[in-house]
Amino acid sequence: MTATRVLVLNSGSSSVKYQLLDMRDHSRLAVGLVERIGERTSHLTHTRLGEERATRERGGPIADHGAALEAVAEELAADGLGLDSPDLAAIGHRVVHGGMFFTEPTVVDESVLTEIERLIPVAPLHNPANLTGIRTALGLRPDLPQVAVFDTAFHTTMPEHAARYAIDGRIADRYRVRRYGFHGTSHAYVSRATAELLGRAPEDVNVIVLHLGNGASASAVRGGVCVDTSMGLTPLEGLVMGTRSGDMDPAVIFHLRRVGGMSMDEIDTLLNKRSGLFGLCGDNDMREIQRRIDAGDAQAKLAFDVYVHRLRKYIGAYCAVLGRVDAVVFTAGVGENAAAVRRAAIEGLELFGLAVDEERNAVRSGEARLISPDSARVAVAVVPTDEEMEIATQTYALVANGTALEDHS
Numbered sequence: 001m002t003a004t005r006v007l008v009l010n011s012g013s014s015s016v017k018y019q020l021l022d023m024r025d026h027s028r029l030a031v032g033l034v035e036r037i038g039e040r041t042s043h044l045t046h047t048r049l050g051e052e053r054a055t056r057e058r059g060g061p062i063a064d065h066g067a068a069l070e071a072v073a074e075e076l077a078a079d080g081l082g083l084d085s086p087d088l089a090a091i092g093h094r095v096v097h098g099g100m101f102f103t104e105p106t107v108v109d110e111s112v113l114t115e116i117e118r119l120i121p122v123a124p125l126h127n128p129a130n131l132t133g134i135r136t137a138l139g140l141r142p143d144l145p146q147v148a149v150f151d152t153a154f155h156t157t158m159p160e161h162a163a164r165y166a167i168d169g170r171i172a173d174r175y176r177v178r179r180y181g182f183h184g185t186s187h188a189y190v191s192r193a194t195a196e197l198l199g200r201a202p203e204d205v206n207v208i209v210l211h212l213g214n215g216a217s218a219s220a221v222r223g224g225v226c227v228d229t230s231m232g233l234t235p236l237e238g239l240v241m242g243t244r245s246g247d248m249d250p251a252v253i254f255h256l257r258r259v260g261g262m263s264m265d266e267i268d269t270l271l272n273k274r275s276g277l278f279g280l281c282g283d284n285d286m287r288e289i290q291r292r293i294d295a296g297d298a299q300a301k302l303a304f305d306v307y308v309h310r311l312r313k314y315i316g317a318y319c320a321v322l323g324r325v326d327a328v329v330f331t332a333g334v335g336e337n338a339a340a341v342r343r344a345a346i347e348g349l350e351l352f353g354l355a356v357d358e359e360r361n362a363v364r365s366g367e368a369r370l371i372s373p374d375s376a377r378v379a380v381a382v383v384p385t386d387e388e389m390e391i392a393t394q395t396y397a398l399v400a401n402g403t404a405l406e407d408h409s
Helices: 065-078 110-118 127-140 153-157 169-174 184-197 251-258 264-273 276-281 286-294 298-322 332-337 339-346 358-362 387-400 403-407
Strands: 005-011 016-022 027-035 043-048 054-059 088-095 146-150 206-212 216-222 225-229 327-331 379-382
Touching (some): 005 387, 016 065, 016 387, 027 065, 043 065, 054 065, 065 127, 088 387, 110 127, 153 184, 184 216, 184 225, 206 298, 206 332, 216 298, 251 264, 276 286, 276 298, 286 298, 286 332, 327 332, 327 339
Parallel strands (some): 206 327
Antiparallel strands (some): 005 016, 016 027, 027 043, 043 054, 216 225
């Protein structure tokens, strides 16, 4: 095929992130973000990359996702990169929840849209926005393959004993209650990139991936295959996050309902938006929390300690799950930039073969790198995630074999 460009769209409830990539050399041609869709203060930032790099911005109301993608198309066309270009091979869409039905990237048709819609009850904040983005893009280029890449797909390899909750199996099956996991495109990309950093094949490496952003998750990857992950039915389970509680006694919900008189919606808001670091100290930005700690703020220090304690528990648990660990790798905003978090998470785990070199850990870099001493039995690494590249790679691999193109000929 001669078309080699892929447009990656990540449609949120009030935003659209996008990147246009050329898969011949994995270069980025343009990136952008539309924010506050549906508000009077909507804002679009578009950057053309390459030798003549330039950034343009526009403000004013953008009514809906349709208008947002029309604006994106206009910006791309202004750079000679329009959606009508014969060089555009496909559009890849991030979809958060694919359940157990979608285990790999999938060319979108009506049956796919129907299944994504059926999964809205387990991803009410994300799947509706993802669907809107797909349908809008289909309206703009109905002749072009549109590929859904699912956050959950990488984790569908988990064995049943890791994916199942210990509740009545009939009820679990009826309501599809199980552990799905999220951030899958990041975990897939980073585990593979870590193997490359170590100079080994992915199938020969066991990796613990720590995706630490405002949302945070851990995964145990054995030979390139996910065998456990910290998020569950929803992205609420697992690590302490920016505004989410992570692991918690489920009876807390009953207690808040019966004793506190809180409604289910109020409890949902509490656990997803007013918990985690924000609930503990009023800040969910690790940089601000570190500044407050340096100034002697005890509340910020407690939030940091709770965050790191949970993180260390998962590192230890996944060492047990994997048996042999070749690398522990930090990624995403906090993982890539917060040296204090990395140091505290690994400190005291020498019995697991883990250690951090202070000088290496202090270096700020956008490159994948080792931060463990040369003598360490287990590598500790920082690997910047690239979910857009992973989505583009999976999308292009699917359409390049001709199957997707035949379906849209």
